[in-house]
Structure formats: C-alpha cells, structure tokens
Amino acid sequence: MLNWNRSSLRARTTLATGAVAALVCIGFSVLFLLFAGSKETADAQARATAGWARVLPISKPGQLPAVLPDGNDGPIQVVDTWARVVAATPELVGKPPMAIFPPTPSDRDVRTQRTLCPPAGLKGCMTVVSIKIYTRPEGVGLIDVAVPVVPWYGSSTMLLLAIGVSVLITTMMAVGVFRAVGKTLAPVDAIRTELAEITATGLDRRVPVPRKDEEIRLLAETANATLDRLEHAYQQLRRFTSDASHDLRSPLAAMRAQLEEARMYPQDTDWPKMTDAVLAGVDRLQAIVTDLLTLDRLDANAPLTCEPTDLGQLVGAELDRRTPRVRVVKDLHRGVVIDCDRLRITRLLTNLLDNAERHATSQITVTVRAGPPRADGATATLEVIDDGAGIAAEHWEKVFERFIRLDASRNRDAGGTGLGLAIARQIAHAHQGTMTIQDSERGARFVLRLPQRDPL
Ligand SMILES: Nc1ncnc2c1ncn2[C@@H]1O[C@H](COP(=O)(O)OP(=O)(O)O)[C@@H](O)[C@H]1O
Ligand SMILES: [Mg+2]
The missing domain is CATH 1.10.287 (Helix Hairpins)
Known part of the structure; x- marks a missing residue:
C-alpha cells in the first residue's frame, strides 16, 4: 500500500490534479455566475420597465387613481413635479417616497436608480428605479418601481449550483487520478516488494x-x-x-x-x-597465493606499464632463457610490434609454455606472426602448440575458468595451481586481446591475439 506522505507520487499527483481541477472550476463558475448575475439584473430592469409601461397609460391627470392596481412587477409610486406621491400600489398607500432623488425631476436623467436597505415603507434591500414621465399641465413627473437587489452572482441558487458542480467535478477528478495512478504504480509496488524479499531471502x-x-x-x-x-x-x-x-x-x-x-x-x-x-x-x-594475488590485481584492472615491444623478440628471449623438457620449434616473425606490459605478457607465455611442456609428447611449436586483420586494425598472433593429448572441444572454454584442471584425478598436486589459463586470459583481456584454444591436427593449440601497433 502506498503511503499518503508528502513524497508519495500518488498523493502529489492527486493533489496537483485536484488543485488544477478546482482552479478551472472556479474560473468557469465565476464566468457562469457573472453571466447569471447580468441576466438577473436585466430581468429586474425589465420588471421596472414593465411597471412603468403599466402605469404610464393611466398617468394622465384626472385619470390617475390614488391606488394603483397591483401587478407582479413590484411596488410602484407616481411622484409629481413637486416630489409628492400622487398614486401608489396598495402596499405603499400613504407612505412617503421610497427614495429621495435630486430635488426636482427636471434636473435628472430619464432613468435613475438607487439601492436602499430598505427603501422607505418597504422591507429588505431593494433597488428603486425611477423613470421620468411628461404630464400636462404640471410638466415632469416620475414613476418609481422597486425591484429586488440582484447580487453579482445572480441568485443564491445559482451560487449553490456552481459550488456544488465545482466540488463534484474536483472530487471526481481527484478520485479518478488517485485510482489511475494507483493502478499504474501497482506493478512498481510489486517489483519493490519482490526486491525487498529477494534482499531478505x-x-x-x-x-x-x-x-x-x-x-x-x-x-x-x-x-x-x-x-x-x-x-x-x-x-x-x-x-x-x-x-x-x-x-x-x-x-x-x-x-x-x-x-x-x-x-x-x-x-x-x-x-x-x-x-x-x-x-x-x-x-x-x-x-x-601468488596466482590469486595476480588474478586479484588483474580483476581490479590495475594499470599496465605498456611499452612498444617486438613480440617475436620477447618470445625468443623467453624461450632462450628456458631449458625445456621437449624439443621447441620456433617460427618467430620479427617486426610484429605490440603495446604491452612485458612482464605480464612474459607471464602469459610462461603459463602457456609450462602447460605445453607438461602435456607435450615430444615437441612444442611456438609461432609469432602478424594478422589476421580485424575490423579495428591489424593484429599480432602468438600460438603455442604441443603434440600431446590435446583438449576436447567442449572444454575449450572451461579450462580458462579458475581452478579447473581436466587432468585433476591423475596428478592434481603435480600440476600447476589451476589458475594459469585464467591468468593468461585476463592478461590478454587487459591488453584488449583474446586468448582462445583452436583446432589443431595434434595436441592443443593456444592462440593469443593482440592489437598490433605501427612497427618501431
Ligand atoms: N597444453 C595442454 N594440453 C592439454 N591440456 C591442457 C593444456 N594446457 C592446459 N590444459 C588443461 O587445462 C587445465 C587448466 O590449465 P591451467 O589453468 O594452466 O592450470 P594448471 O596448469 O595449474 O593445471 C589443466 O589442468 C589441463 O587439464
Ligand atoms: Mg598451468
């Protein structure tokens, strides 16, 4: 189960989505409420105009009744040139003017309005819309109609509707994202759980x-x-x-x-x-122990002290130094130059020669020559071939593993440490070369390939 903490991806994504959804909803709600408010305001003004239009035909002097018939447009008063109420709808009969406007109607615009809480003779907040009328012989009079005050959001129903829809959409988005992220992250959680068990078991x-x-x-x-x-x-x-x-x-x-x-x-x-x-x-x-230490250093990629070396010469010198048990045939081309750590390459050669001497019947052949060329440049090849029993093809890779001795049952202690070929291959790899066993007519044929450099 994912935690609801601050660093939880699921919690953060859900919160971020909720916040964005809430902001978008607030934006749309404000636009919607402004629209609803302006519509309600227009409706209120239309009601005032309707009241005015209802009273206007009966506002001629002599025709105007003191009590105006009740309509559904709102409380109405007719005010004469001297700002006296001359007619009113029943709820305002005998009451003073609902709102005081500039002293005489002739000083004013055709239509004026004031919001009062409350207008005289009424209850609650209302907007009194006052519209001029022209009567003879008195001159200018007013018809005042009181209509309800319209807030910017239109009505509380609209406000509640907008809030309700916003909360609903925000919640749905947050829940949806919480579930979706949870579903997406479930495999990650499964991987984590399994890794934790792997660590433990x-x-x-x-x-x-x-x-x-x-x-x-x-x-x-x-x-x-x-x-x-x-x-x-x-x-x-x-x-x-x-x-x-x-x-x-x-x-x-x-x-x-x-x-x-x-x-x-x-x-x-x-x-x-x-x-x-x-x-x-x-x-x-x-x-x-010495071999183990050598391998350890090779494993740790200890730096080599490389020098340009004529491989034929190096091998020739090493062969001359030895007193072999069997005949050694040399075929050492000169001018095959490599960049190498001479001590390490000598060590590799010693390991191959020790093995060959131990397994040869009567002869060892050592060759050094150029090639074959590889995609990344010329190569130098060293081969150590003996005429012994050889190595079965299925063991060609195995013998390079550490402590592997094929002839173990025969003379385990008489042989080497079982690390010679592993060391030889590590040295070849350290020089960006390869050390393999290849097909031969008789005995084993060990082949070392190293990148060749330009002749000295
Ligand atoms: N020239 C060879 N002919 C036949 N078998 C060989 C030859 N060189 C190596 N081997 C086999 O590979 C094994 C591993 O060689 P190596 O790593 O040098 O270990 P070691 O020489 O100590 O036994 C040897 O034990 C032997 O069985
Ligand atoms: Mg050996």
Whole structure:
C-alpha cells in the first residue's frame, strides 16, 4: 500500500490534479455566475420597465387613481413635479417616497436608480428605479418601481449550483487520478516488494514483469538482468572461494601430516627428506597465493606499464632463457610490434609454455606472426602448440575458468595451481586481446591475439 506522505507520487499527483481541477472550476463558475448575475439584473430592469409601461397609460391627470392596481412587477409610486406621491400600489398607500432623488425631476436623467436597505415603507434591500414621465399641465413627473437587489452572482441558487458542480467535478477528478495512478504504480509496488524479499531471502528470485506499461516492463526486465548478473557473480565468487579453500587446504593437510609423523617418530624420520616435502608444500601454497594475488590485481584492472615491444623478440628471449623438457620449434616473425606490459605478457607465455611442456609428447611449436586483420586494425598472433593429448572441444572454454584442471584425478598436486589459463586470459583481456584454444591436427593449440601497433 502506498503511503499518503508528502513524497508519495500518488498523493502529489492527486493533489496537483485536484488543485488544477478546482482552479478551472472556479474560473468557469465565476464566468457562469457573472453571466447569471447580468441576466438577473436585466430581468429586474425589465420588471421596472414593465411597471412603468403599466402605469404610464393611466398617468394622465384626472385619470390617475390614488391606488394603483397591483401587478407582479413590484411596488410602484407616481411622484409629481413637486416630489409628492400622487398614486401608489396598495402596499405603499400613504407612505412617503421610497427614495429621495435630486430635488426636482427636471434636473435628472430619464432613468435613475438607487439601492436602499430598505427603501422607505418597504422591507429588505431593494433597488428603486425611477423613470421620468411628461404630464400636462404640471410638466415632469416620475414613476418609481422597486425591484429586488440582484447580487453579482445572480441568485443564491445559482451560487449553490456552481459550488456544488465545482466540488463534484474536483472530487471526481481527484478520485479518478488517485485510482489511475494507483493502478499504474501497482506493478512498481510489486517489483519493490519482490526486491525487498529477494534482499531478505536469496538471489534466485526474479521481479514480476508486467505485460502492459512499456516503461515499467523495461524497469522490471532491467532489474531482472541485474539480478541475473548478481546471482552469476555471486555463484562464481562462492565457487571460487570454495575451490581456493580446497586447494589451499590439501597441501596444508599434507604438510601437517608429515610434521606430526616426524614429531611422533623423530628417530625414524629422514629429516632432510621430510623438510624437502614440507618445503614443496610451502612452495605450492606460495604459488597458489601468488596466482590469486595476480588474478586479484588483474580483476581490479590495475594499470599496465605498456611499452612498444617486438613480440617475436620477447618470445625468443623467453624461450632462450628456458631449458625445456621437449624439443621447441620456433617460427618467430620479427617486426610484429605490440603495446604491452612485458612482464605480464612474459607471464602469459610462461603459463602457456609450462602447460605445453607438461602435456607435450615430444615437441612444442611456438609461432609469432602478424594478422589476421580485424575490423579495428591489424593484429599480432602468438600460438603455442604441443603434440600431446590435446583438449576436447567442449572444454575449450572451461579450462580458462579458475581452478579447473581436466587432468585433476591423475596428478592434481603435480600440476600447476589451476589458475594459469585464467591468468593468461585476463592478461590478454587487459591488453584488449583474446586468448582462445583452436583446432589443431595434434595436441592443443593456444592462440593469443593482440592489437598490433605501427612497427618501431
Ligand atoms: N597444453 C595442454 N594440453 C592439454 N591440456 C591442457 C593444456 N594446457 C592446459 N590444459 C588443461 O587445462 C587445465 C587448466 O590449465 P591451467 O589453468 O594452466 O592450470 P594448471 O596448469 O595449474 O593445471 C589443466 O589442468 C589441463 O587439464
Ligand atoms: Mg598451468
């Protein structure tokens, strides 16, 4: 349920719509009431004119009765040249003039009016309309007709009608918008609720994706894509942590067993041999920890110290430094120049060569050449090929994962740390390159591609 607080979108939209609707209604009501008021005023004036027209024919001297017949136009008085009441409708008989106008009728406009509360002899507020008449022989006289006062809004009925309709329309608009916004935001609320539960329980759940409402559907899909990535990253991290712990635990357990045995039977222990075995375990732990630190630095995108380097020369120098167990065939083109962190590329090469040496039957081939060209420029290619058992195509991607060893069951401890190829690929990526395994006639063929720069 959405809260009715100040920051609630639903509340704010409803209030804003209500305010706009109220303003529009007030505007229209004022216009309507002004119109109604002017119509009522015109009606009142028409009644005064009608009264005047009724009395005019009988206003000749001698014909004028002292009591005028009652009509539905209002109280009437006929006033002579000397401002004396000479005739009146029954309610005003014997009463003084309803209103005092300028001293003599001849000084005045044909039609004048005054609003009095009340006019003399009457009750309540009324407008006395005074219209000149010409009589012989006296001259100018007046017919005064009292009509009700018309407020600017016409009548209270009109005012109530306008207020009632305005309140109704404003309320309907506000309720309509409140419901519509509530309906629109319901999927957002569902997403929020689900996200809250995901936070509390696990990353395997996904937020509901509404079928309508394009924007909210995109929001839900994006949230789900983020959750996918989070879950994947979290699982990877868990697997990595468990693999790392396992790999660190095995040498530790072996070392512990050796040390305990030596302490129990000190006389029967071949100390130099035992020390060598423990040192081998320490070496292994050190290798794993060093590799983990290297990967951590690569993961954190630590800056590379890049220099223009002739790849053929770099590889040649590294091969010369090594004393390989098997024959190494070199095919190193010169002039293939890349921008690279030499230490890191050497590390990558060492990892590939260590693997190749371990798996080769009799020969390793190392090649460096230019190309093939890519859309974004020329490339440099390094290949390390051995003539061993090779790697099945379905494992070509898998071997680059951390702590993956295909030959694990055979000689887990004799091999490397299981991190060599993961490090090699990370180094390739850090140089905007690729590290893959490709088809070969025999054995495994590791291919590194890096962007080439102009020759030195
Ligand atoms: N040249 C190769 N021939 C066959 N298998 C290989 C070769 N290089 C790597 N592998 C497989 O890939 C796995 C991962 O290699 P790597 O990440 O370097 O770990 P490690 O060498 O420590 O085992 C190896 O355990 C091995 O099973
Ligand atoms: Mg290795």
